[in-house]
Amino acid sequence: MNLSIFFEPLPEEQFGQADTPKTVGGYVAPFLHSFPDWRSSEVVLLGLPEYRGTTGATDVTYQGPNRIRQELYRLMKGTGSWLVMDLGNLLPGIQLEDTYLRLKEVVEILVDAGKFPILLGGSHDLTYGQFLGYEHLSKTVNLTVIDSQLDMAEIEDTSPDQHHLHRILLHDPNYLFGFSHIAHQAYLTDSSTLAAFEKLHFELFRVGQVRQQMQEIEPILRQADLISFDVSAIRHQDAPGQQHANPFGLTGEEACQLCWYAGQSDQLSSLGFYGYRPELDHRSLTATTLATMVWYSIEGFYQRQGTLDFNSNQFLKFSVGFHDNPNKMLFYKNRHTEKWWMQIDDLSGSRPPLIVPCSYQDYLTAADGEVPNRWVLMQARM
Structure with a gap:
């Protein structure tokens, strides 16, 4: 399938020339005039300027992925070959459901081709489209969500970004083997929801547990096939550009540590960052935090060990x-x-x-x- 029909190019005045050859922008092949040959890449960036699944979005919001890119492209390139391509921004569908299905097709194609897509969202309900991209696989998958709360609100009278986990857990066919939720805050989460997840033998870690036992979180990320990271898991001081900002949560450094672990995982095949609201992001602090998280994810990717042979001398x-x-x-x-x-x-x-x-x-x-x-x-x- 020709993926270019799903994407719009990036503005040349913003991304046409890198600040210096040694920055990330000097090593990423962006979609400007012609669609890049993504098959020759290893890591693929794509923006998701879709916010119909949340409330109070403005026109500025739709520049969210580009704001993150601007900060990412200014960072210095890390180690490794960095075969990274930027496919531009996914064109939203006529209806929100159409966007989910477009995202499903794109994720499915990229994962099947052995590429590592990094998604720059967009409201958190786009996790559902990311999850649908694994429906074609002949195996079950493990999903890890990093968020300040469990998005399991009642479907009636709530926006999709508040109840998308409902759709994932009830999806038919059911190909979800394991689910883990990291960095929730107890005072934002209904206790009955926590009890229901525990009965399903899912793993839940409060933000305090993450901070005290970071080494215990690493195996959770290493087992995930797909990860969804909502910026609301990060405290306001480090990421003010979010709808539900509060003074408590992960620090920017802790968020980068999680992304470093995630990138190193040989099992992880897609990673999504969601919930960024640029109209609330004064001085682009949140964009800088997210860009650094993406940087650590890519750098971790180039530290992967490859196929695991437990019978080898390794x-x-x-x-x-x-x-x-x-x-x-x-x-x-x-x-x-x-x-x-x-x-x-x-x-x-x-x-x-x-x-x-x-x-x-x-x-x-x-x-x-x-x-x-x-x-x-x-x-x-x-």
């Missing part, structure tokens, strides 16, 4: 036994990155074992004779 294998159980729990540690994986055996024997990301603390818990909570949750989903 990994150390650890076997942990339990006093009252003849079965053993297997762990794997990468010699170079020191990251850990855990083998989950299906107790029913109906499916092959899974090897999932875990933390060093999970291994220590098992070595102390206790079953790690991550093992329990995975076993419940199998």
Whole structure:
């Protein structure tokens, strides 16, 4: 399919020439006059100037992706080959649902081709279109959302960006295997919603837990197939350009750390940034924060290890036994990155074992004779 029919070019006066050859703008091939040959890229940027899923949007809002680009293109290029192309902005559909379907097609094509799309939104409900891009795969997927609250409001009388998780969880066919929510704030989240997610064996981490146990969050991001990052998860001081800004949340540095982890994940195949409102972003502070997050995502991408072979010399294998159980729990540690994986055996024997990301603390818990909570949750989903 010709992807160019879905996109509009970027303004040449803004993106036609890089500030200096060593900046990101000097290494990114943008859509200006002719559509770039995205098949020769590794990382693909695309803007989503679609805000009909939220409230109070203005004409200025639709320049959100371009404002982020302006700050990103000024940053200095990192290490690696940086084969990055910018496809421009996705043309919104006649109806909001049409935009979801356009985004689905684009994500599906890019993921199938082995590219890593980074989406610059746009309201948070566009996560639904990103998720639809995985419907064609013959496997289940893991979704991780980073947001200050769970967007599970009642569908009636609320905007789509407040209830899009409803649509994802109830989507038919159901191909969602795991769901994780990071950095929610308890005083913004209904306790009954949290209880419902816990019954479904989903993983939830409050912003305080993220701050205190950043190393425990890394395996969650390493297991995700797609990640949706709402800028409302970041505190107002570092990202004022958002509709629901408040003084509490992740710092800009913590947000970049999460993006660094995400980019390094060999399993992650798409990453979306949503909720940016440029009309509220004085001095482009939020655009700068988001641009830096994108930079860390790309830099992390070029630190990926490639195909994992747990039987190779690259990994150390650890076997942990339990006093009252003849079965053993297997762990794997990468010699170079020191990251850990855990083998989950299906107790029913109906499916092959899974090897999932875990933390060093999970291994220590098992070595102390206790079953790690991550093992329990995975076993419940199998």
